[in-house]
Amino acid sequence: MPGCTQYCLKVADAKNQNSPLFEECYDAEEVLSGQECSITPGLDLELGSYRWWIQTINCKGEGPWSNYLSFKY
Numbered sequence: 001m002p003g004c005t006q007y008c009l010k011v012a013d014a015k016n017q018n019s020p021l022f023e024e025c026y027d028a029e030e031v032l033s034g035q036e037c038s039i040t041p042g043l044d045l046e047l048g049s050y051r052w053w054i055q056t057i058n059c060k061g062e063g064p065w066s067n068y069l070s071f072k073y
Contacts, residue, residue: 014049
């Protein structure tokens with residue numbers, strides 16, 4: 001995202017989205033490689049269904065959280 005200085009990642013159990021298991025922000029230069037953004041958090045997940053969201057931050061403040069994407073582990 002042009003002008004973005006930080007990216008935040010949030011992960012939650014699909015059955016309990018209001019209590020994130022993980023929420024962390026990263027400086028853009030830590031997670032960007034060309035046009036791709038990649039974050040590999042150290043999570044110890046149990047088998048199940050999860051959802052993740054991303055949020056951008058810049059000098060004007062925080063953007064909205066994205067729509068969630070689901071994954072199974």
